[in-house]
Amino acid sequence: MAADSSNGNHQTKTKPPPLPSPLRFSKFFQSNMRILITGGAGFIGSHLVDRLMENEKNEIIVADNYFTGSKDNLKKWIGHPRFELIRHDVTEPLLVEVDQIYHLACPASPIFYKYNPVKTIKTNVIGTLNMLGLAKRVGARILLTSTSEVYGDPLEHPQPETYWGNVNPIGVRSCYDEGKRVAETLMFDYHRQHGLEIRIARIFNTYGPRMNIDDGRVVSNFIAQALRGEPLTVQAPGTQTRSFCYVSDLVDGLIRLMEGQNTGPINLGNPGEFTMLELAETVKELIKPDVEIKMVENTPDDPRQRKPDITKAKEVLGWEPKVKLRDDANVWIGIRLGCIARETVASSQGLVSDFIRNHQSSANLDAFSQAIEKKLQRNCVINLLLALANSSQRRNLLQELFADIALEVDDRAKGLTQYVSFAFKVHSILRLRSKNWELLETFYSFPKCFLYGSPTDIFVIELIDQLQKLKEEPVLLHYPSKIKVLQELRMTTTRLEVCLYSFASPGSPMYPARAVCHAAWESLDILYPVGRYPRHLISLFFRLLYPWYWPSSCWNFVVFCFKPIFYSLLKFIFSSWGKLAKPKSS
Ligand SMILES: O=c1ccn([C@@H]2O[C@H](COP(=O)(O)OP(=O)(O)O[C@H]3OC[C@@H](O)[C@H](O)[C@H]3O)[C@@H](O)[C@H]2O)c(=O)[nH]1
CATH class of the missing domain: 1.25.40 (Serine Threonine Protein Phosphatase 5, Tetratricopeptide repeat)
Incomplete structure (x- = not known):
């Protein structure tokens, strides 16, 4: 069994952390917390942006190269004074003054991260190095979103953070899982060597609004297939398991981790475990009961089981997911029909089902x-x-x-x-x-x-x-x-x-x-109503320009002026009465 210190529980520091910006300590001017989110235009990143923007004390800078992310996910914030969007690839250095860095940038869906594996590993290694360099320079706290894939095809089930994993270092998934493992190593080395404040989240399968309909992950795949009336493609053997966490729960966990005192790594995921066949049955039942379920060939190194042990998250962050997949699948499907339909219509591939054409x-x-x-x-x-x-x-x-x-x-x-x-x-x-x-x-x-x-x-x-x-x-x-x-x-x-x-x-x-x-x-x-609203005078002025409003306007205005006089008179009478009624004390 490994010593605790190798699992991030008792890190040794050889250097004090770099100082944060002097503005943090200024007495008279409390500046906003400036937060950089790499990959903020993606599925999880954009939800994180939404949540952080809710706090008026936060200024958000998003850096994204839009490989899998989209400006569309952030369109409600574009132009907002506390928000900035930069097209930037994290494999290049970035110089910005920030207090916190959420480092999410990396394609996360297997089909996307396998598409250009060299680029994926560069993003994980060089990208993380660049962000750590930035964190060191400006004294920012940095959070890395690592992945449950660091456990590979796990032999321990469920997976606690102390499990070192079973990863194929030369397989087709290695660009992502080994990449994230190196990224974790870099985080801890910077922490030990330079005293950097680090946080590591190991994210398990996540789903929710803004997932790319074509990103190939199982939840979006099944829903899209059901909507299009195509067979649901379960990859063999279908008994492999995953645990799906709703994105709002995950974002909550990420923010707690960043704000808390524990470096992690901490598992963030929903322990509700499903086989892929069960998931296909659920989607079929909810969207299109007559759709077929088809067994197809699997991809290499697909983990056979996955379920987070979230004891540590519960203990150190007080976090556990609230949304259950089964309940929420209803919600999710309900609310995403419109978006899925829009994307499907926009892509005009002739795949639009009758349902979508008629209603969406x-x-x-x-x-x-x-x-x-x-x-x-x-x-x-x-x-x-x-x-x-x-x-x-x-x-x-x-x-x-x-x-x-x-x-x-x-x-x-x-x-x-x-x-x-x-x-x-x-x-x-x-x-x-x-x-x-x-x-x-x-x-x-x-x-x-x-x-x-x-x-x-x-x-x-x-x-x-x-x-x-x-x-x-x-x-x-x-x-x-x-x-x-x-x-x-x-x-x-x-x-x-x-x-x-x-x-x-x-x-x-x-x-x-x-x-x-x-x-x-x-x-x-x-x-x-005129008279009750502070701008009654402006209102009255405009209304007086319209003769047909004169009677009501004037009446309201008189009432407005009369009311305070009447009430202060009443107050005066009552207070005098009270004084008279009170027996005089010696
Ligand atoms: O159409 C499909 C797609 C996928 N699957 C199966 O569904 C399971 C889940 O596959 P996904 O592609 O959704 O996701 P994976 O679990 O492989 O990877 C995921 O892991 C955790 C995250 O960190 C990664 O970013 C994410 O991609 C796999 O067993 C896969 O074989 C199907 O049965 N049919």
């Missing part, structure tokens, strides 16, 4: 929203929402759902009305079905709200964006007609109000048709 194509948004509405009515999604353990999972689900629908809208002017009505339908259904407001309220704190720094939500922002961009009369009329729901749901924001003013104000650059102007005024009346 961008030309048929209405059918799509009806289909989802039916789903909601059948209690399918709502039950899953209620079943989800925590608010961030619910939030992610809804966010994905609506983002997909929003993105489906090609003919935006036409589609938006449908999108809006769909969004409201969903809200109404949720409102009716949900017994507690608390549940509903969790839906409204979408991360995108940080873009605007107020507790608003993605619907309002999306809708405002569209209103401002499109300025189409039907949209402008449709939206205000539904606006009362926003008030009921407490979803009003200053930005919305400003937007409505821009349509209501005469002489504004977007001077609208009279009907739109009326609709905007009515909405403003509902949401921000």
Whole structure:
């Protein structure tokens, strides 16, 4: 048995760590934490970006060469003042001032990492060396995302971090598993030799939104095949096992590891173990019960079993996964249908199944929203929402759902009305079905709200964006007609109000048709009644330009002015009464 020190438990330090930036210790100016994420445009990286951007104290720099990642995964952050995206290959040095480095960059799917094995090993070795050099230079803490593949075809089951693995050093997978093993070695050598603050996560199989539909991994493969009506290709013998972790759980683990005090390596994965045949059966049952399951030849060195021992993660990070594959497969399939369909339609390979063509194509948004509405009515999604353990999972689900629908809208002017009505339908259904407001309220704190720094939500922002961009009369009329729901749901924001003013104000650059102007005024009346809102004077000024609003405006204004006088009078009377009633003390 190896000594503990070789497993990262008691590392010896020969040098003190390099000092972090002086700004960290400045007394009067607390700078934001600047975080570099290599591979941040990929599947896991982009989810990590989303989570870290939720903290307003973080500035994120993403470096990605887009080999497997995509700008699309980050499009909601592009242009954000706390976010920067750089096209960069980690095999080249990178000079940036950062406090933390999440080093994720490397193709992770077997078909991609085997595609150019020399490049894969360069990414793991030279890429990690470059990032360690950077961490050393700027005194940053660095986290490496290693992999369960360092255990190779494991002879110990489940795999604890102390297991040294059973890896073929000259096999077709070695570029990745040996590459990651060297990367781990480099991390520990820099830690011992230069005192660098390091963290190592060994990631087990992960799945979730934004997985590339064609990345060849088993979950995305089976779902895509089922959607296309093709046989599910189980690689022989089908009894090999994997344990699948949902991406939100994984990201949570990564952040805990970075923030914690343990260097790792720490296994991050879900111990729920499935054979590939079981997984195929699950996908078949959920998506297309009549699809065939076909046994195909396997690739060399495929591990026969894999399941993380997460005792260490539980002990040192207080972490364990919350989402179960079986429950979540429902959710995942539900929410990803739109994206998968979009990608499939975009690739126009003639593989689009009838299901997708009828319900998911961008030309048929209405059918799509009806289909989802039916789903909601059948209690399918709502039950899953209620079943989800925590608010961030619910939030992610809804966010994905609506983002997909929003993105489906090609003919935006036409589609938006449908999108809006769909969004409201969903809200109404949720409102009716949900017994507690608390549940509903969790839906409204979408991360995108940080873009605007107020507790608003993605619907309002999306809708405002569209209103401002499109300025189409039907949209402008449709939206205000539904606006009362926003008030009921407490979803009003200053930005919305400003937007409505821009349509209501005469002489504004977007001077609208009279009907739109009326609709905007009515909405403003509902949401921000004159007199009660601090900008009542501006409102009154504009309203006075419209004679037909004079009676209500003046009345509201008088009420507004009279109210505080009346209340202070009452207060005065009561306080004087109280003083008189009190017996005088000596
Ligand atoms: O179509 C398919 C694809 C894959 N499989 C099987 O499904 C299992 C899982 O294969 P995947 O390609 O999804 O993933 P692997 O477990 O081989 O590699 C994974 O390991 C952990 C991560 O760190 C790696 O990045 C990831 O690729 C394998 O046994 C494979 O033979 C099928 O049966 N059919």
